[in-house]
Amino acid sequence: MTAQLIDGIALSKTLRAEVATRAAALAARGHKPGLAVVLVGDNPASEVYVRNKVKACEDNGIHSSYDRYPATLSEAELLARIDELNRDPQIHGILVQLPLPPHIDSHKVIEAIAPEKDVDGFHIANAGALLTGKPLFRPCTPYGVMKMFEAHGIELKGANAVVIGRSNIVGKPMALLLLEAGATVTICHSKTRDLAAHTRAADVIVAATGRRNIVTADMVKPGAVVIDVGMNRDEAGKLCGDVDFAAVRDVAGFITPVPGGVGPMTITMLLVNTIEAAERMAASAEAKRV
Numbered sequence: 001m002t003a004q005l006i007d008g009i010a011l012s013k014t015l016r017a018e019v020a021t022r023a024a025a026l027a028a029r030g031h032k033p034g035l036a037v038v039l040v041g042d043n044p045a046s047e048v049y050v051r052n053k054v055k056a057c058e059d060n061g062i063h064s065s066y067d068r069y070p071a072t073l074s075e076a077e078l079l080a081r082i083d084e085l086n087r088d089p090q091i092h093g094i095l096v097q098l099p100l101p102p103h104i105d106s107h108k109v110i111e112a113i114a115p116e117k118d119v120d121g122f123h124i125a126n127a128g129a130l131l132t133g134k135p136l137f138r139p140c141t142p143y144g145v146m147k148m149f150e151a152h153g154i155e156l157k158g159a160n161a162v163v164i165g166r167s168n169i170v171g172k173p174m175a176l177l178l179l180e181a182g183a184t185v186t187i188c189h190s191k192t193r194d195l196a197a198h199t200r201a202a203d204v205i206v207a208a209t210g211r212r213n214i215v216t217a218d219m220v221k222p223g224a225v226v227i228d229v230g231m232n233r234d235e236a237g238k239l240c241g242d243v244d245f246a247a248v249r250d251v252a253g254f255i256t257p258v259p260g261g262v263g264p265m266t267i268t269m270l271l272v273n274t275i276e277a278a279e280r281m282a283a284s285a286e287a288k289r290v
């Protein structure tokens with residue numbers, strides 16, 4: 001069997017076109033959507049991510065403000081800037097690029113973002129809302145993965161899903177969204193005793209570890225759906241995921257490539273979350289006017 005490829009670039013294109021239409025409709029009502037992106041320090045990977053996010057906004061009718069601060073910025077200064085952005089009516093989403101320099105407490109910073117502008121969905125209020133099945137924002141990466149299942153008609157109700165990784169930004173919210181969709185979910189991590197025993201029983205595998213080749217062909221049930229969130233470099237410095245793509249694609253039913261899979265979807269869902277935030281704020285502003 002050769003797996004069907006889940007193309008994150010093609011799906012992103014469709015979803016971004018929808019974003020652009022919704023952004024234009026909001027702008028016509030006098031509510032041009034706006035995303036504030038904040039970067040502290042000069043981490044080269046973060047710079048690339050931020051640049052891509054700002055460009056994606058510009059390309060799809062979302063206004064973006066980009067604050068670039070030196071690594072010497074104090075925590076108090078950053079919190080003051082977030083407070084300003086929280087009160088800025090032109091800004092509907094705030095994204096502080098992680099990681100932050102070690103002298104800044106990233107939890108404190110995330111908690112300072114107004115939950116209704118927390119388009120990453122990392123604020124404790126949004127994490128709690130997701131846990132109780134009433135999400136305001138779904139974290140971008142797992143939300144993008146859910147859109148991939150939807151676009152390919154992949155049935156999750158009753159499916160056995162294994163998520164490898166338990167981080168707050170990928171693994172845990174991914175598991176919650178799968179649970180919400182009716183899957184039977186197992187979360188594996190570095191202390192899991194027999195990872196392969198879990199993955200072999202899975203209809204859906206989502207790998208999010210940052211460990212190259214953690215999922216090999218012998219660990220995958222024929223026909224299973226394999227989603228690769230990981231972003232690693234091989235010996236030649238080429239971008240690759242957590243899954244042994246060349247071998248697993250002969251066993252799986254569906255598979256995402258790296259690059260061109262989950263990565264572009266993450267940025268797309270940031271745009272979607274910004275539009276959702278702007279639509280909510282526009283509706284509430286218009287309701288106050290009447």
Ligand code: NDP
Binds near residue numbers: 165171230
């Ligand atoms: P973290 O480092 O926060 O979490 C990694 C998780 O993997 C941990 O829960 C860890 O377990 C688990 N893990 C590590 N080694 C093993 C192992 N040998 N067996 C089973 N589980 C293991 O990473 P993130 O969740 O932030 O990101 C995961 C990957 O996804 C990274 O490669 C990252 O770059 C990528 N990523 C990609 C995005 C995209 O848009 N494509 C977006 C966000 C992240 P434990 O908790 O026990 O330590």
